[in-house]
Amino acid sequence: MSTAQHIWTVIGVLFVLLNIAAGLIWVERRLLALWQDRLGPNRAGPLGLLIVLADTLKLFFKEDWIPPFASKAIFVVAPAIVAGTVLISFVIIPFAPNIVVADLNIGLLFFLAMSSIGVYSIVLGGWASNNKYSLLGALRGASQMIAYEVFMGLSLMGVVMLSGSFNLGAIVEAQRDLWFVVTQPVGFLVFFIAGVAETHRLPFDIPEAESELIAGFHAEYSGMKFGMFFIGEYLGITLISAMTVTLFFGGWLGPSFLPPLVWFILKTFFFIGVFILLRASLPRPRYDQLIEYGWKVLLPLVLANLMITGAVALYLKDS
Amino acid sequence: MHDSKSILLHLRTTFGEDGVYEQKTIDQIPTVWVSKNNIIAVATYLKTFYPLLYDLCGVDERDRSRKNGLPSADFTVVYHFFSFDLNDFIRIKVGLHGEYPSIPSITSVYVNANWYEREAYDMFGITFEGHPHLTRILMPLTWKGHPLRKEHPARATEMGPYQLYDEKADIEMEALRFKPEEWGLKEHSDDADFMFLNIGPQHPGTHGVLRIILQLDGEDIVEAVPEIGFHHRGAEKMGERQSWHTYIPYTDRIDYLGGVMNNLAYLLAVEKLAGIEIPDRAKTIRVMLCELFRINSHLVWFGTFAQDLGQLSPVFYMFTDREKIFDIIEAVCGGRMHPNWFRIGGVAQDLPNGWDKLVRDFVNYFPKQLREYDKMVMRNSLFKARTRGIGIYTREEAIEWGVTGAGLRACGYEWDFRKKRPYSGYENFDFEIPIAHNGDCYDRAVVRVEEMRQSLRIVEQCLNNMPEGLYKADHPLTTPPIKKYTMQDIETLITHFLNVSWGPVIPPGEAMSCIEATKGANSYYLVSDGNTASYRTRIRTPSFAHLQMVPYIGKGYTVADLLSILGSVDYVLADIDR
Numbered sequence: 001m002s003t004a005q006h007i008w009t010v011i012g013v014l015f016v017l018l019n020i021a022a023g024l025i026w027v028e029r030r031l032l033a034l035w036q037d038r039l040g041p042n043r044a045g046p047l048g049l050l051i052v053l054a055d056t057l058k059l060f061f062k063e064d065w066i067p068p069f070a071s072k073a074i075f076v077v078a079p080a081i082v083a084g085t086v087l088i089s090f091v092i093i094p095f096a097p098n099i100v101v102a103d104l105n106i107g108l109l110f111f112l113a114m115s116s117i118g119v120y121s122i123v124l125g126g127w128a129s130n131n132k133y134s135l136l137g138a139l140r141g142a143s144q145m146i147a148y149e150v151f152m153g154l155s156l157m158g159v160v161m162l163s164g165s166f167n168l169g170a171i172v173e174a175q176r177d178l179w180f181v182v183t184q185p186v187g188f189l190v191f192f193i194a195g196v197a198e199t200h201r202l203p204f205d206i207p208e209a210e211s212e213l214i215a216g217f218h219a220e221y222s223g224m225k226f227g228m229f230f231i232g233e234y235l236g237i238t239l240i241s242a243m244t245v246t247l248f249f250g251g252w253l254g255p256s257f258l259p260p261l262v263w264f265i266l267k268t269f270f271f272i273g274v275f276i277l278l279r280a281s282l283p284r285p286r287y288d289q290l291i292e293y294g295w296k297v298l299l300p301l302v303l304a305n306l307m308i309t310g311a312v313a314l315y316l317k318d319s
Numbered sequence: 320m321h322d323s324k325s326i327l328l329h330l331r332t333t334f335g336e337d338g339v340y341e342q343k344t345i346d347q348i349p350t351v352w353v354s355k356n357n358i359i360a361v362a363t364y365l366k367t368f369y370p371l372l373y374d375l376c377g378v379d380e381r382d383r384s385r386k387n388g389l390p391s392a393d394f395t396v397v398y399h400f401f402s403f404d405l406n407d408f409i410r411i412k413v414g415l416h417g418e419y420p421s422i423p424s425i426t427s428v429y430v431n432a433n434w435y436e437r438e439a440y441d442m443f444g445i446t447f448e449g450h451p452h453l454t455r456i457l458m459p460l461t462w463k464g465h466p467l468r469k470e471h472p473a474r475a476t477e478m479g480p481y482q483l484y485d486e487k488a489d490i491e492m493e494a495l496r497f498k499p500e501e502w503g504l505k506e507h508s509d510d511a512d513f514m515f516l517n518i519g520p521q522h523p524g525t526h527g528v529l530r531i532i533l534q535l536d537g538e539d540i541v542e543a544v545p546e547i548g549f550h551h552r553g554a555e556k557m558g559e560r561q562s563w564h565t566y567i568p569y570t571d572r573i574d575y576l577g578g579v580m581n582n583l584a585y586l587l588a589v590e591k592l593a594g595i596e597i598p599d600r601a602k603t604i605r606v607m608l609c610e611l612f613r614i615n616s617h618l619v620w621f622g623t624f625a626q627d628l629g630q631l632s633p634v635f636y637m638f639t640d641r642e643k644i645f646d647i648i649e650a651v652c653g654g655r656m657h658p659n660w661f662r663i664g665g666v667a668q669d670l671p672n673g674w675d676k677l678v679r680d681f682v683n684y685f686p687k688q689l690r691e692y693d694k695m696v697m698r699n700s701l702f703k704a705r706t707r708g709i710g711i712y713t714r715e716e717a718i719e720w721g722v723t724g725a726g727l728r729a730c731g732y733e734w735d736f737r738k739k740r741p742y743s744g745y746e747n748f749d750f751e752i753p754i755a756h757n758g759d760c761y762d763r764a765v766v767r768v769e770e771m772r773q774s775l776r777i778v779e780q781c782l783n784n785m786p787e788g789l790y791k792a793d794h795p796l797t798t799p800p801i802k803k804y805t806m807q808d809i810e811t812l813i814t815h816f817l818n819v820s821w822g823p824v825i826p827p828g829e830a831m832s833c834i835e836a837t838k839g840a841n842s843y844y845l846v847s848d849g850n851t852a853s854y855r856t857r858i859r860t861p862s863f864a865h866l867q868m869v870p871y872i873g874k875g876y877t878v879a880d881l882l883s884i885l886g887s888v889d890y891v892l893a894d895i896d897r
Contacts, residue, residue: 036635132516136538136878202629203701211524211627212879283701284629286879287538 010101017090021234022052028234028276035280059230062223070220071128078125079218079225082232085118086239093242094169096252096261107168108160111243112153115198119145121232122200122207126217137216140287141207144197147294152194154302158187158309159247172251181248186305188248190298192271195240197290199233201275203282206290241271323349323407326368330361340390342412346591346830348399350410352390355422358413362398362428369400369409370718372425374859375435377443378846380414382469385827385848390414394445396422397844399831399859403718403732406739408831421446424453431721434867442467442555452502457548457896460494466556473553473560497532502544504534511536516878520549524627524882527892531869531881538877543870550896558845558856562822563589564663564798566856570843571657573858574894576616577837578648580609582661587742587832588843589663592825593796600788601665602744607678607781608651608660609743610774614685615644616837617767617774624764624886625696628705633696640688647677663823664797669790675782682779689771697768706760710872710884713758720871721864724839725766726888730758736835743834748777760887767889796823822851838862838889858897862890 026041026049033040044050066075092107094100104110119142126138160166162183163174171180181188197204208216218229245251245267254263285293327349331339340352353361378395380386392414400409415422424447426432436447437456444465447453455462464471472478483491499506499515506513519530528549534542554573558566570581583605590597597605618641622634645655651674652658652667660667696702712722714730727734735752737745753769755762791797800818804811827849833842839861846855865888873881 032631036632037639038635132514136516202631205629209629209879211629212882214523280632282630283625283699283705285701286705286877288877289704 006101009099013090013095013099013101014087017087017235017238018231020238021231022056024234024237024272025055026052027272028279031273031276032280035277056227059224059227064223064225067129067131067220069130071130074124074128075220076225078121078128079221079228079232080121081124082118082121083228083235085114085121086232086235089114089239090235090242092168093239093246094172094251095264096259099261100169103167103169105165105167108156108166108171112149112156115152116149118198118232118236119149121229122217125221125229126207129217129220131220133213133215133219134217137207137209137213137219140209140213141200141217143291144200144204144206144287147291148194148197151190151294151298151302152198154299154306155187155190155194156247157306158184161309161313168246168251172246172253175250175253179248179250184248184305184309186301187309188244190302190305191247192240192244193298195244196275196278197294199236199240199275201233201237202279203284204290205284206287209284237272237275238268241268241275244271322405323409326365326409327351329364333364334361342389344410344830345594345828346588346832348408348410348831350412350829352412352414355413355415358411359423359425359428361411362425365400365409365411366428368405369402371401371403372398372429372431372435372721373401373408373840374399374842374844374857375432375439376844376857376859377439377445377467378855378857379443379467379469383846383848383854387827391416393417394420394443396439396445397857398425399842399844403734408833410831415445419444419446421448423448424450426450430719431864431867434863441465444468455548457551459491459548461491466553471556473556497544499534502542504542504544508536513541518878518881520546525885526623526890529866529892529895533878533881535878538879540873540876540878540881543873543881545866545869547866547892547895550892552893552897554897555856555858558853560852562851563825563853564822566853567661568657568659570858571659572893573860573897574616574836574838574841574862574891575656576612576619576891577841577894578608578612578615578656579605579652579658579660580612580834580836581841582659583609583743584832584834584836584841585843585845586661586663587834588830588845589825591830591832592828592845592847593663593794593823594826595664595792595794595796597665597743597792598789599744599786601790601792603781603785604666604670604790605661605743606745606748607778607785608648608658610777610781611644611648613774613837614771614778615641615648617771618644620767620886620889621692621696621764624889625702627882627886628702630696630699630702633692636688636695637692640685643681643684647674647681650674650677662791662798664794665789665791670785675785678778678782682775682782685775686772689768693768697764703761705879705883706764706887708757709760709876709880710887711757711759712868712872716868716871717758720868722839722868723864724835724837724861725763725770726839726865728752729755729762729766731756736833736840740833742832748780750774750776760883763887763889796825798823824849824851825853836861838891838894839865860894860897862892862894866890866895 030040041048041051044054066072089111091101092104092110122141123138126134159171159180163171165171200207218226249267252260252264334357338354338357342350344350375398378397380392380395394415396413398411413422424436434456436450437453439445440447440453441455441458442465497515514535516533516535518533519525520528530546532544533540554569557569567582570585571578573581618637622637625633648658649655650671652660714732717727717730731754733752733754738752750773753766755765800815802815805815825847827847829846831842831844833840841861842859844857845853848854873884
């Protein structure tokens with residue numbers, strides 16, 4: 001690809017992503033309303049679509065306030081980290097055969113690294129707020145994310161073994177005959193659960209736990225700084241959905257009556273819907289139950305999965 | 320076998336004829352005056368038979384007329400004890416003399432006397448000697464005077480305009496600062512620094528303006544100190560100013576989810592004083608509405624409990640169902656949450672045409688919903704993980720702390736005042752008392768869910784067997800008074816005029832009613848000195864007792880568990896603070 005093409009891809013991806021993140025405000029609220037026998041936002045614009053604009057404008061025009069007791073610099077940087085790392089993670093995602101920002105051969109590792117850095121935004125945000133609720137949220141967030149980081153990484157190794165590559169384009173190509181969700185069901189489940197925990201969405205929204213910690217780590221944030229956390233969350237959902245599709249559901253592959261990009265987007269939106277459905281239906285476990293579930297259930301599961309996959313891969317290679 | 324007679328006899332022989340005076344009251348509750356020095360000994364003796372300290376309150380006796388030969392006293396402290404074995408109350412009164420009298424505290428005998436004595440101190444300035452922490456409980460710490468004393472003004476206009484100067488705001492803010500040492504809490508232990516976390520008064524998990532200060536070790540609760548009174552509206556004081564009739568709407572707002580059920584608790588006591596017999600139709604209408612409100616209240620509890628645990632959707636479904644009940648209530652009463660619809664002697668109006676269809680539709684519709692909620696919430700394994708084995712207390716502990724209602728039944732004690740001491744015709748209905756055995760958050764939920772089914776059964780029986788007849792008793796003291804002959808007979812016109820403009824004069828006496836309200840036992844203890852308003856209105860609410868127990872059951876659990884516990888206790892702040 002030429003440089004100009006590259007730049008256009010970057011701009012295009014950024015534009016689409018930011019719009020999706022904002023648009024998800026509407027999608028989530030309408031879907032939740034649908035499942036909860038309500039109407040949801042339906043006043044501003046057709047089908048209430050302009051609620052997105054109204055919400056964004058509201059966030060922009062709110063007073064940009066930093067509590068006097070907070071550590072200023074860190075307080076400001078924290079929300080940027082989450083939005084930044086998630087956006088950067090998107091560079092490795094192959095949206096269609098030729099649409100990828102950076103075709104890294106260590107794509108998967110890059111994704112894991114970025115999501116690890118994302119943890120900092122919660123820890124720093126909660127700590128810099130200098131508020132007890134935020135601190136509790138940050139502590140919960142740190143232990144939750146670190147634990148689930150482990151299973152997330154391990155759950156993907158099966159896919160890497162089967163495809164023989166860390167490159168996401170190659171992983172998609174390797175699914176031409178069979179999606180990895182068939183050969184790696186355990187890997188898929190663990191990855192998706194860890195993904196929910198990574199994006200700290202209900203039922204794993206323990207760092208913010210509305211009914212306990214009010215808003216947890218972002219209790220002190222308002223205006224566009226809060227907006228960054230908000231966008232970070234929606235981008236996170238999109239990222240995990242896109243990764244799930246890429247790794248387990250054949251990425252842009254699909255019957256040829258629709259272009260690859262459309263297949264990718266459709267599949268991604270399906271998983272975004274699953275995220276929202278989870279939020280509508282499940283209660284929140286307790287913090288220690290979540291960690292226990294991770295270490296005692298998920299970890300043995302992924303390890304077993306890893307060993308079996310390895311053994312089968314070796315056997316197939318030899319025979 | 321002991322009964323209240325032999326217990327009275329024992330009191331008399333132990334403490335002498337002079338120290339014990341028996342008062343006859345209209346509500347048939349044995350009432351005994353004992354002297355202040357004997358109160359601990361009396362309480363200790365009574366505890367074997369009457370394990371539940373049901374209520375404790377003060378009365379300012381200085382202005383009371385028509386005492387009919389009662390011992391002289393400036394103030395009295397009134398204790399209500401309840402015995403499950405005898406199925407009876409006993410009322411102990413201690414007469415006190417002086418402007419700011421004192422009396423020994425009985426917290427060493429009954430632990431739950433703690434908050435009640437603080438309240439009596441707060442409201443009357445009566446000192447309880449030996450109380451572990453005698454401070455104001457409902458009024459702000461900076462308050463001047465003791466509101467339920469007769470000299471304390473009852474209306475804002477008597478107190479001058481309120482102004483909040485900067486200095487005053489600072490003083491008020493400072494008074495709200497939590498000082499751990501005042502509560503005997505340490506900031507450090509040998510190996511840890513504690514964090515004091517202020518939950519509330521503005522917090523989504525407390526369901527109202529309640530403040531709980533937690534002493535935390537990590538996320539584990541070492542000690543919890545609830546602070547109440549933010550919702551205090553002086554309901555008891557208003558009872559002394561409003562006429563017997565115009566007080567009814569205030570009762571609606573005590574347990575604001577219980578609606579007309581509060582009217583019932585109040586009116587049963589008034590009707591006892593007035594000696595009014597309620598016609599069967601009025602009784603049945605009352606029962607039907609009370610049970611609809613019980614379902615209503617439980618639906619709110621169910622939805623918000625699930626929401627406390629992070630489940631977002633049930634509350635919407637349950638509020639939709641609640642709306643269907645409100646439709647019925649609106650059709651019958653015209654109001655929704657606070658219909659103010661019961662009257663002295665009956666109800667305000669007869670049932671409207673077509674009420675039966677509305678009720679029948681609901682009776683047919685609701686069981687399916689309950690089954691779905693069972694699947695959605697009660698059988699959800701995450702829900703179970705958050706509620707099973709959390710906030711356990713035993714039957715003995717429950718009685719010790721004055722727990723009634725579903726909280727008591729969840730410990731395996733089959734006790735329901737509707738069955739054991741039937742009122743308003745509950746003896747004619749066929750229903751069961753649901754119980755559970757572990758006494759944890761989940762079991763309290765199980766009991767309440769099953770109670771909704773039983774309430775629905777009662778509603779259905781009301782629907783099928785609604786008696787014909789009067790909807791209000793034919794009695795001169797009922798409100799609004801009977802108008803039938805007013806245009807023919809001057810005497811009746813005068814009586815009608817007075818009963819409308821001043822309200823009825825209820826004969827002197829004392830009476831207490833006890834009903835199984837949505838959250839537990841609710842009572843109004845009324846003292847009349849033959850006036851158009853009550854001399855003293857005491858409201859015993861279940862939530863007050865239940866919240867007092869929260870620090871005891873919450874210890875050792877995490878912050879997240881505390882929210883499960885608070886949710887499962889099912890209190891209403893207005894019911895606590897009154």
